[in-house]
Each structure stands twice: as C-alpha cells, then as structure tokens.
Amino acid sequence: MTDPYTIADASSLLSPGLLFFPELIRQNLQRALDVAGDPARLRLHVKTHKTPAIVKLEREMGITKHKCATIAECEMVAECGPADILLSYPLVGPNADRFARLVKQYPTSRFAATVDHPLGVQFLQEAAERLDVEIDVMLDVDVGQHRTGVSPGPEAVAVYEAIAAASRLHPTGLHVYDGHNHQADPQERQSAALKQFEPALRLRETLEGKGLPVPRLVVGGTPTFPIYARLDVPGMECSPGTLVLHDNGYGSKFADLSGFVPAALLLTRVISRPTPTRVTFDLGYKAVASDPGPGKRLRLLNVPAYEEVLQNEEHLVIDTPEAARFKPGDIALAVPTHICPTVALHQRAALIEGGRFTGYWEITGRDRVIRI
Numbered sequence: 001m002t003d004p005y006t007i008a009d010a011s012s013l014l015s016p017g018l019l020f021f022p023e024l025i026r027q028n029l030q031r032a033l034d035v036a037g038d039p040a041r042l043r044l045h046v047k048t049h050k051t052p053a054i055v056k057l058e059r060e061m062g063i064t065k066h067k068c069a070t071i072a073e074c075e076m077v078a079e080c081g082p083a084d085i086l087l088s089y090p091l092v093g094p095n096a097d098r099f100a101r102l103v104k105q106y107p108t109s110r111f112a113a114t115v116d117h118p119l120g121v122q123f124l125q126e127a128a129e130r131l132d133v134e135i136d137v138m139l140d141v142d143v144g145q146h147r148t149g150v151s152p153g154p155e156a157v158a159v160y161e162a163i164a165a166a167s168r169l170h171p172t173g174l175h176v177y178d179g180h181n182h183q184a185d186p187q188e189r190q191s192a193a194l195k196q197f198e199p200a201l202r203l204r205e206t207l208e209g210k211g212l213p214v215p216r217l218v219v220g221g222t223p224t225f226p227i228y229a230r231l232d233v234p235g236m237e238c239s240p241g242t243l244v245l246h247d248n249g250y251g252s253k254f255a256d257l258s259g260f261v262p263a264a265l266l267l268t269r270v271i272s273r274p275t276p277t278r279v280t281f282d283l284g285y286k287a288v289a290s291d292p293g294p295g296k297r298l299r300l301l302n303v304p305a306y307e308e309v310l311q312n313e314e315h316l317v318i319d320t321p322e323a324a325r326f327k328p329g330d331i332a333l334a335v336p337t338h339i340c341p342t343v344a345l346h347q348r349a350a351l352i353e354g355g356r357f358t359g360y361w362e363i364t365g366r367d368r369v370i371r372i
Contacts, residue, residue: 016267044066044244050365054244085111114140174216225243282315
C-alpha cells in the first residue's frame with residue numbers, strides 16, 4: 001500500500017511547516033457526507049482549517065452550511081460566496097456591532113448568531129438597530145459542558161421568548177454543543193450524548209407549544225457526530241469540525257471515527273545531535289499546539305522507539321536508540337494531537353498532491369480581524 005504522506009522532493013519546503021494533503025481532505029469530506037446521509041444535515045465547523053480553499057472545496061461537494069467561532073472566520077466564509085453561516089460564540093462589547101456590519105456587508109449570505117442570556121439579546125437588538133439590519137438568532141443550550149449556554153428549562157424559554165420579542169431578531173432554533181463527551185467507549189459516549197440531548201428536544205417541544213418557531217437544531221462536534229447522524233430529527237444539522245483534517249488526538253481515541261484520516265501534518269528537520277541518543281528537531285510549541293501538555297502534542301512518523309524528553313518554543317528533543325540514523329537536515333513528519341490550534345499557528349499550508357508539492361493555501365481565518 002502506498003504511503004499517502006510520501007513527498008518526492010521536500011527540499012524547497014520550509015520547516016517547521018504545515019502540510020495539507022488535499023486528496024485526504026476530500027476523502028474526509030466524502031466520509032462526512034456518507035455518515036450524514038445528506039449535505040443538508042451537515043454544518044461543518046471551519047475553526048479547524050480556517051482556510052478559504054477548503055470552504056470552496058466543501059461547496060464543490062455540496063456542503064453549503066458552515067459554523068464559525070470568530071467573526072473573522074465568518075467573514076472568510078462569506079468572501080467565498082453566498083453561504084449559510086452560524087457564529088457559535090457570544091457577542092459582547094464591540095463584537096455585536098461587528099457582527100451586524102458583517103450582516104450588512106454580505107447581504108447574499110445568511111448569518112445567525114447565538115445567545116444564552118437576556119443581555120446577549122439586548123446587545124444584538126441594539127446593534128441591529130444601529131446598523132439597520134435583521135439578525136437570525138439561535139439559543140445556545142448547555143447540555144453539560146457548562147462553558148456557554150443556558151440550561152434547557154424555564155430560563156431558556158424566557159431567553160428564547162426575548163429573542164422572539166425583539167423587533168430586529170428572528171429566533172431560528174437551538175445550538176446544542178456537547179464538547180465534554182469524550183468517552184473512549186462508543187457505547188458510553190452514545191449513552192451520555194443521547195441522555196443529555198433529551199432535555200434539548202423537550203425544550204424544543206415546549207417552545208413550539210408556545211407558538212415559537214424552532215426550525216433548526218445544530219448539534220454536537222466530531223466525537224458525537226456518528227451518534228447524532230443516526231437520529232431522524234427534523235431540522236437537525238451536525239456540526240463536526242476536527243474530522244475535516246483529523247488528528248492524532250481523535251484518531252487514537254475514537255475507534256468509531258473510522259474512515260477519517262489525518263490530512264494535515266507538520267514537516268520538521270533535525271537541527272542537532274547533542275548526545276549519542278538524542279535528536280533535536282525544529283518543532284517547538286510555536287509550531288504545534290501546546291494543548292495537550294508536554295510529551296503528548298504530536299506523533300513523529302517513521303521514528304521508531306523514541307521518548308520525548310524536552311520541548312521548548314522552537315525545539316523538540318527526543319531520546320531514541322536509533323539516533324545514529326539521524327543527521328542534521330534530515331526530514332521527519334509529525335501528526336499533531338490537536339490540529340485546530342496547530343493550524344492557527346501557521347499563515348499558510350504547503351499542498352502535497354500525488355506525492356509532490358503543488359503550492360500553498362492561505363490560513364486566512366487565523367487572524368482575529370480581516371477587514372470588519
């Protein structure tokens with residue numbers, strides 16, 4: 001079997017550097033479509049790749065709904081053409097006006113924001129009035145992570161009613177993220193996810209019983225994607241993100257995410273051989289996410305039996321009985337454990353197609369501000 005990560009000539013590639021493998025990205029996107037069963041049931045999160053070229057690739061494959069974590073990511077997606085864009089992040093301070101300007105600037109795209117508090121409703125209403133726009137709003141529902149969101153009870157009903165009562169806002173459903181469900185055992189994860197999803201479904205019934213529209217439920221992330229994809233719930237959209245590029249963290253933990261493969265690696269070179277058993281690479285934690293902690297941030301490919309002994313800002317030091325095989329300038333590839341923040345550390349990714357370097361894709365969405 002051919003190694004999908006073979007590079008015929010990497011001599012011109014800078015290190016440390018981010019590599020994208022477009023053929024594997026397409027494979028992951030197709031697998032996501034197969035699991036979802038219909039592109040209308042997919043709202044892929046762009047926070048993982050932050051890349052216009054991947055947004056356009058998704059569009060080519062029929063995926064037109066997107067989820068974002070920042071206003072800059074929303075702007076990046078809108079710049080790729082008309083789209084359905086959800087910003088799943090509370091808007092406070094100047095960001096409420098920024099979002100309203102975004103809605104005004106890109107009238108051919110459909111934007112939605114999330115709120116979980118009456119003040120969030122007020123901030124968006126006032127911003128919409130100032131910018132003379134109307135904004136779709138989803139209620140952010142807390143099903144157990146306790147990061148953002150409102151518990152699915154009377155308080156949630158009151159916030160949703162406030163959205164409906166605001167003259168410039170339109171209630172468009174529930175955002176239900178369960179990023180705390182990382183159980184390695186698929187059955188345990190499924191049991192937890194479905195148990196926590198039930199109150200959100202009951203909340204929907206309550207709201208609809210009051211005559212309020214709840215047309216959409218945007219649910220889950222990558223670990224629970226296969227679970228929700230099996231459900232037949234009207235208006236439900238699954239919103240995984242990591243699986244587009246995939247990584248060593250999810251790949252090694254979740255066996256039920258079969259068919260998804262790492263499509264983004266890091267290229268690194270040996271820069272020193274300080275002792276007979278040590279090898280130092282130019283791969284510090286300014287090039288790979290520092291989440292998780294030391295010793296768990298990456299997996300080196302084709303480097304046998306090694307132990308990571310030190311990582312600084314620009315250095316990765318390993319100890320291996322095979323150290324004699326390595327000399328300064330030698331190349332190695334690494335699979336990041338957490339690809340999302342790793343991508344954000346790089347301005348561009350080198351493309352490897354058919355084993356050859358073919359150009360670059362810009363990581364536009366890594367910036368906090370693009371224009372708006």
